[in-house]
Amino acid sequence: MATINSNFLKLKAGYLFPEIARRVRVYTEENPDKAARIIRCGIGDVTEPLPAAVVKAMHEGVEEMADRATFKGYGPEQGYEFLRQAIVDNQFADLGISADEVFISDGSKCDTGNILDIFGKGNVIAITDPVYPVYVDTNVMAGNTGDADEKGAYEGLLYLPCNAANNFVADVPAEKADIIYLCFPNNPTGAVATRAQLEAWVKYAKENDAIILFDAAYEAFIQDPAIPRSIFEIEGARDVALEFRSFSKNGGFTGVRCGYIVIPKTVTAKADDGTRVPLHQLWSRRHSTKFNGASYPVQKAAAAVFSPEGKQQVSALIEHYMGNAKLLREAAAAAGLPVFGGENAPYVWVGCPAGLTSWDMFDKMLGEAQVVITPGSGFGSAGEGYFRISAFNSRANVEEVCRRLKALVA
């Protein structure tokens, strides 16, 4: 008799974004006359076309596949050297990372989910609250939690509350954790961690023999030069941290799919027999056994993000989205709502009007203003009373969202 992984039955409702999509679909079916008015600032999905340099490189990659002499079959599971080297040269030049410590994948969502394959059972998992739901749900699936309570908090996870009091950056806890998920610039709150805050986390990880899973998918949006862009800017991090990065939000690759993990060879954790095993070795085995390399034209395209033209074009995209974030911040503040994030991240994190829950505000924004936002409680119970507005949109749409928000709330 075949059995299923019953941990899946502990999962609450749908994954957040499919649930949002479902509500929008229902609303559209019931209000077909309003469908054209809907502006989507929910899921953090880019809206602008791929940079021209990326398009050109991807075409070239396709063309190589059309000619026997340049055709590429199975690529290296870890990714092509040309892309891994470009990443190191452009993003980790002075941080002691080498190209063979970079693993190319088809995206950070996959990486942040799949990484649990290499860890043991019984680790104490620390996550911030609110948090990117993938971290939580994949731990539930892996059996690292008990059941959820009525607020949606899972037994066995160590939640690190983020709130207005700590400016949405979690302090190191008094409890011992073994694996810690950190995401800066943060999804969903847009918060960033200072160097001192990251130093405290690395110190904590060293003291507790813990591993930091550092998600830097939004690194490109950092404006403040004092804010670290990589955990590896912190001394000692190369012994205790992995870093996830993505081309989704800088190069606009949400539909193209490419990400990577940086795993220094010096990061180890304990096996059951007490030996210390490099995580690099484990992920290398996992990656070459359960993954077959990212698409070749996609890797060509990703490398073009680092070409001189690509860099300029990406900069222009970032500037565009951060201009949107500024407008959204200002509009929410003008409407009298508490505002966080949006200064070094493409997400603006806003307190709901008094008396409204996150899903109340979602329904109100959709029903009365035809704007899709993301309810803060979808990211964890500490997100209740907040909502996230994504700055990924055209300027015209963002200006219209600002007008509607002010009209709705003022």
Next chain:
Amino acid sequence: MATINSNFLKLKAGYLFPEIARRVRVYTEENPDKAARIIRCGIGDVTEPLPAAVVKAMHEGVEEMADRATFKGYGPEQGYEFLRQAIVDNQFADLGISADEVFISDGSKCDTGNILDIFGKGNVIAITDPVYPVYVDTNVMAGNTGDADEKGAYEGLLYLPCNAANNFVADVPAEKADIIYLCFPNNPTGAVATRAQLEAWVKYAKENDAIILFDAAYEAFIQDPAIPRSIFEIEGARDVALEFRSFSKNGGFTGVRCGYIVIPKTVTAKADDGTRVPLHQLWSRRHSTKFNGASYPVQKAAAAVFSPEGKQQVSALIEHYMGNAKLLREAAAAAGLPVFGGENAPYVWVGCPAGLTSWDMFDKMLGEAQVVITPGSGFGSAGEGYFRISAFNSRANVEEVCRRLKALVA
């Protein structure tokens, strides 16, 4: 203290194909004058360029990403409707499969590895021997086995020996299994299962409340019209089977990356609380939580495999590779070696000359004939004494391999 998944430490050596690559690299370094002579018939990797219809569609997909009006961000995790519908229309039209039972991915290696996420611990896993190593290694990683013995067989797996006596098609076992991996046309042996043999497996699965994981990645190579191309041609299979398919070997997508799983909504397995849960629901949750859709231009390209031009071009590719297989069969037979497969599959499975192990023959073929083959023992202990030749190559290379094989062995 963070701990690792110690099951990884049970894995033997490297995954087979990286190990082959390593030996070829060492040989090339030590014999630089022979490097140009090397012909690779090891890993089953296509060599001919993408079909023109596929190239055209992929360029169009890239072009859509270059224009704001047609740009695609995050796609549906399950894959675009246009591709899922094309698959059903072209491959499952009369088999009762609907488009929402198809899940698009970035390849079958990922799918066959990741599928274990949705199953419980304690299932008895049956695999054929020899077998595609991914099935075994992912079960080891998942903790579904004990340690390996000196022959590389893992405690706790139910091995189904395939050999010359059963023409490399396993009979249903006397023991009860819960999850059964079947691959037809088979990698590595090139064997195919008759309708009666598959009926016996479906009957066995029903009687034992077991699930069949049917890997049909090589379906396009079936020449004999009496051989089923899909497990869903067998009555009752829609209650007990999943099917894996790929664009790698028909469309030449090994470097492009696209595959899919068909999961009928009627397939269920038991939860710890005794309820029966549809695997479709579980995989849908897994896929939308740990995967973010396949690359849009890749999905466009995959759909073009089913266009009228695409079908013609794929047929020509299959005919080319199967012509190679025929030559390789004939050459091995002429050299006096026992020959299997290669009639409905792109792999020819050959008995080693007397006294040679599989790796002996690998080293001999590489060192004396500069031909890379795959040692049968790399696929399991029952593969010892055999080697696999891949028919994926140019005609000229295959003819040369035939000459060298005959010269070496005769």
